[in-house]
Ligand SMILES: Nc1ncnc2c1ncn2[C@@H]1O[C@H](COP(=O)(O)OP(=O)(O)OP(=O)(O)O)[C@@H](O)[C@H]1O
């Protein structure tokens with residue numbers, strides 16, 4: 106009876122090809138070994154993006170017009186082009202940077218998780234460029250949501266512009282943007298999968314290779330499981346934090362909306378960040394398609 | 399004390415200034431000023447030792463002339479109350495004193511320093527001028543004590559211990575030592591405003607500016623704040639108080655400035671302004687406040 110069920114399960118097309126116990130077991134460890142790559146790309150890229158985004162937001166709010174224009178252009182370009190394209194352009198453009206060739210050999214000797222430093226640096230640089238633009242908009246929205254009176258009170262006590270920013274405005278901003286920033290991290294983490302396009306061995310790349318070698322797609326489902334393992338708890342945490350902020354601030358003055366949330370002013374919630382992987386999925390289709398053709 | 403203002407000439411000269419200053423566009427309602435000798439000198443005589451002196455202050459937002467020509471002064475240790483209808487420019491005038499707004503023209507003197515000069519060290523100036531806002535503007539992420547301490551540490555560069563000692567003492571003075579560890583969201587409006595006053599006082603300002611400090615409060619909480627302000631006045635603090643609290647203005651002030659349409663429409667001792675104002679609009683305004 107049980108044997109018969111297993112037999113049916115493994116031969117029926119959908120369960121057999123995507124949820125095959127045998128191949129799931131086989132793919133589990135190799136993909137788990139790539140989880141640190143996806144996580145490290147996401148975490149390090151995102152953390153680097155924090156000071157970057159803050160700096161960009163300051164420059165975008167600066168009184169110096171050319172600086173403002175430059176940052177507006179940068180943010181428009183990053184937000185107006187697919188990350189997939191940004192990865193292709195920068196990843197393959199990197200070797201043309203003067204001096205890169207000389208550094209390449211020594212850097213290639215340094216390897217973490219079977220990925221050499223030239224790849225790590227290129228990938229992290231791309232994530233940094235991308236997330237810094239989005240984070241800049243989060244910081245700007247957050248800073249501008251602090252009532253003007255806060256600035257005036259601090260300045261009228263004799264505090265300088267930067268003291269006021271550091272001790273009065275930013276501490277309040279951080280509280281407000283924390284949920285949005287975590288949502289941004291979830292997006293960045295999911296977008297690391299796009300690096301499969303340039304053969305960086307993160308989880309999706311590993312899964313594709315296994316799938317191709319075994320003629321079975323179950324490795325992709327294993328990968329989805331590992332993503333969800335991170336994104337669902339984080340997403341729930343974000344939702345809880347937003348509710349708490351909304352309660353404390355009684356409606357207005359709550360969390361800052363994500364610059365990635367295109368659907369109205371509502372801040373992104375769990376279903377936006379975890380469920381709304383539409384753009385990620387479509388990119389991933391591109392990845393697969395490009396590989397097929 | 400109040401007599402200094404009554405030297406006779408001052409208010410007359412100020413009024414004169416309104417009419418004879420050609421380039422100032424005086425609103426119609428202000429124009430019916432009683433005739434004065436037009437040959438009198440234009441310069442307003444202000445005692446040089448007055449801690450705040452405002453001369454021909456003009457402030458324009460875009461093409462909206464908010465302050466036409468404001469003139470008054472405040473000697474050390476005095477309380478000047480500023481009255482006037484909404485939109486007459488009281489807040490704007492007050493905010494010009496510590497450069498939260500940049501004057502368009504005219505002069506503001508603080509002690510022996512021209513405030514609206516390019517050489518002014520703005521932060522240094524503001525550290526000596528305390529300001530209390532209608533909306534309190536406490537820092538919501540810091541406790542009452544933290545609010546008072548912050549500028550002591552960051553501006554006066556005091557040590558943690560010194561700052562805490564001063565902050566504790568200031569909170570005690572406004573009757574809130576038992577609220578030191580409360581966040582602003584846990585304080586009533588009256589308590590929050592008293593913390594804001596303590597925060598300003600901790601900097602040992604030479605003058606305190608109050609912009610409708612009690613207007614955002616429940617009527618039942620106004621008294622506590624006014625009591626603190628009264629005590630402060632008694633202690634000899636120099637204060638410029640924009641207020642709608644007529645009883646306070648009358649009892650506590652040495653001098654009352656009535657603003658209307660961006661000018662000082664009438665000024666004088668509280669007795670004069672409240673009991674026999676010279677001009678029609680002043681009377682109407684005060685009548686309206688009593689009703
Ligand atoms: N930053 C600004 N930009 C443009 N106009 C301003 C600005 N601040 C004030 N005003 C205008 O200046 C005029 C005077 O405002 P102000 O706040 O000084 O009046 P006020 O006497 O304090 O009134 P209230 O009693 O309502 O506080 C108003 O018409 C206001 O719209």
Ligand SMILES: [Mg+2]
Nearest residue numbers: 488489490610
């Ligand atoms: Mg006002």
